[in-house]
Amino acid sequence: MQGYDKYAYEPFAVTVDLAVLTLRAGALHVLLVERGQEPYAGHWALPGGFLLPEESAERAARRELAEETGLADVSGLHLEQLRTYSEPDRDPRMRVVSVAFTALLPEPPEPRGGGDAAQARWLPYGSAGPLAFDHDRILADAHDRIGAQLENSCVATAFCPPEFTLGELQQVYETVWGTALDRPNFRRKVLATPGFVEPVPGAARLTGGRGKPAALYRAGTATTLHPPLLRPSREGRPA
Amino acid sequence: MQGYDKYAYEPFAVTVDLAVLTLRAGALHVLLVERGQEPYAGHWALPGGFLLPEESAERAARRELAEETGLADVSGLHLEQLRTYSEPDRDPRMRVVSVAFTALLPEPPEPRGGGDAAQARWLPYGSAGPLAFDHDRILADAHDRIGAQLENSCVATAFCPPEFTLGELQQVYETVWGTALDRPNFRRKVLATPGFVEPVPGAARLTGGRGKPAALYRAGTATTLHPPLLRPSREGRPA
DNA sequence: CGACTAATAGTCGATACGACTATAAAGAGC
DNA sequence: GCTCTTTATAGTCGTATCGACTATTAGTCG
Numbered sequence: 001m002q003g004y005d006k007y008a009y010e011p012f013a014v015t016v017d018l019a020v021l022t023l024r025a026g027a028l029h030v031l032l033v034e035r036g037q038e039p040y041a042g043h044w045a046l047p048g049g050f051l052l053p054e055e056s057a058e059r060a061a062r063r064e065l066a067e068e069t070g071l072a073d074v075s076g077l078h079l080e081q082l083r084t085y086s087e088p089d090r091d092p093r094m095r096v097v098s099v100a101f102t103a104l105l106p107e108p109p110e111p112r113g114g115g116d117a118a119q120a121r122w123l124p125y126g127s128a129g130p131l132a133f134d135h136d137r138i139l140a141d142a143h144d145r146i147g148a149q150l151e152n153s154c155v156a157t158a159f160c161p162p163e164f165t166l167g168e169l170q171q172v173y174e175t176v177w178g179t180a181l182d183r184p185n186f187r188r189k190v191l192a193t194p195g196f197v198e199p200v201p202g203a204a205r206l207t208g209g210r211g212k213p214a215a216l217y218r219a220g221t222a223t224t225l226h227p228p229l230l231r232p233s234r235e236g237r238p239a
Numbered sequence: 240m241q242g243y244d245k246y247a248y249e250p251f252a253v254t255v256d257l258a259v260l261t262l263r264a265g266a267l268h269v270l271l272v273e274r275g276q277e278p279y280a281g282h283w284a285l286p287g288g289f290l291l292p293e294e295s296a297e298r299a300a301r302r303e304l305a306e307e308t309g310l311a312d313v314s315g316l317h318l319e320q321l322r323t324y325s326e327p328d329r330d331p332r333m334r335v336v337s338v339a340f341t342a343l344l345p346e347p348p349e350p351r352g353g354g355d356a357a358q359a360r361w362l363p364y365g366s367a368g369p370l371a372f373d374h375d376r377i378l379a380d381a382h383d384r385i386g387a388q389l390e391n392s393c394v395a396t397a398f399c400p401p402e403f404t405l406g407e408l409q410q411v412y413e414t415v416w417g418t419a420l421d422r423p424n425f426r427r428k429v430l431a432t433p434g435f436v437e438p439v440p441g442a443a444r445l446t447g448g449r450g451k452p453a454a455l456y457r458a459g460t461a462t463t464l465h466p467p468l469l470r471p472s473r474e475g476r477p478a
Numbered sequence: 479c480g481a482c483t484a485a486t487a488g489t490c491g492a493t494a495c496g497a498c499t500a501t502a503a504a505g506a507g508c
Numbered sequence: 509g510c511t512c513t514t515t516a517t518a519g520t521c522g523t524a525t526c527g528a529c530t531a532t533t534a535g536t537c538g
Binding site: 421423424427428431448449450451452466469471 | 494495496497498502503504505506
């Protein structure tokens with residue numbers, strides 16, 4: 001920062017890229033757009049775009065999120081900066097520095113058709129061949145980050161609708177981590193953490209279909225999870 | 240990213256800012272440079288500078304780190320991207336997007352006088368009044384991040400020389416967290432975590448001064464800490 | 479009605495953790 | 509030399525937490 005006066009500097013194009021994740025039918029899905037032009041024509045890419053002159057990266061990301069999902073109100077959605085990708089050759093045409101974000105959505109709406117060319121679609125995580133540019137790496141980093149955050153924070157509720165059952169919350173963990181969890185133990189842990197979830201007062205119950213109806217909960221006020229909810233059998237614990 | 244062809248874009252200046260932390264005499268210190276020119280003339284600022292045309296942010300950060308510390312070999316130092324700051328008004332002169340990094344150093348060398356104007360110095364954390372630009376916030380974010388990482392990773396060894404005692408390692412935790420830890424329990428926890436530290440084979444011992452000589456350890460190969468080493472009395476656990 | 483399904487309740491043993499006491503090995507001061 | 513202080517290391521004990529498991533409840537489906 002202090003080098004201003006001594007060194008010349010090069011201007012760069014700055015963009016935001018969004019890894020928008022959601023759960024559809026018990027599987028992790030990603031919002032992707034199909035590229036119509038070279039390079040990477042026909043490949044899928046993460047949605048994103050350039051920063052406007054008077055816009056922070058956070059604001060640009062939220063604007064792009066609204067544009068791509070077609071949602072009227074994105075102000076309550078969970079959006080978080082992931083990291084910045086700045087390899088000189090990450091775009092063959094020019095030097096582009098990109099600030100990547102992760103967004104978590106409940107109940108995904110069908111993405112609107114977009115203006116014209118690029119159509120956005122929900123695709124199952126990992127099903128869209130190699131993505132354009134370095135977007136495979138960005139998406140993998142986003143997945144890693146979310147998985148780690150489920151352990152120490154309460155973001156899992158960001159994947160759920162305003163009222164949800166503990167079974168739905170558990171599915172978030174199982175889907176993102178790719179492991180099955182013991183239901184009674186998960187329940188005990190979540191309810192023992194103050195502020196993680198709070199029961200919906202009116203003995204409200206939701207019947208998803210078969211089985212005993214489950215109690216409904218809302219997201220609590222807590223953001224951090226102490227002690228953390230560790231995923232099973234990560235490297236290091238052999239037996 | 241795919242918006243290229245549809246939208247115009249504005250070029251931005253891109254810089255890196257470094258929050259370089261170390262321990263000197265049991266206190267957390269930060270590497271700061273004094274600004275000679277407006278704005279913020281006379282204030283302290285984080286070291287940093289512009290990206291060169293063919294340089295990634297990581298490379299620029301490592302180059303700046305070498306320049307500011309005067310160290311010949313910075314290849315082994317712990318350097319990690321923190322986040323990117325892009326508020327439109329964060330620099331009054333122009334639009335600057337800055338990628339911030341945190342660096343952890345053992346045994347800090349006296350910073351070299353630098354080229355000419357800006358002199359770099361180690362100052363105790365929190366002692367340098369308000370910093371220039373948004374550097375107070377960047378530094379606070381870096382401190383938060385390091386504190387959290389001590390819980391789940393083995394980065395604490397990055398603050399220590401190649402061979403260190405468990406007492407020194409514990410001091411890293413106590414200094415960054417600002418809390419005292421029970422020595423036998425800390426020892427039990429560290430030694431029970433495979434790959435965190437490994438003993439120096441030759442019954443090597445170091446006498447720092449008074450007291451029984453301590454065994455020496457080296458950093459192990461593990462990077463993540465499972466289960467984590469939680470700091471005491473964080474919010475949420477009342478009694 | 480019975481089979482099935484999913485939610486909820488509860489038990490039990492292993493383990494990790496916080497608090498604490500005890501011992502060992504050095505230097506400082508007398 | 510002897511004691512006091514300092515720091516490292518060893519070990520104990522009770523509690524909270526966690527993983528695995530069983531049992532019960534309340535619905536739907538055939």
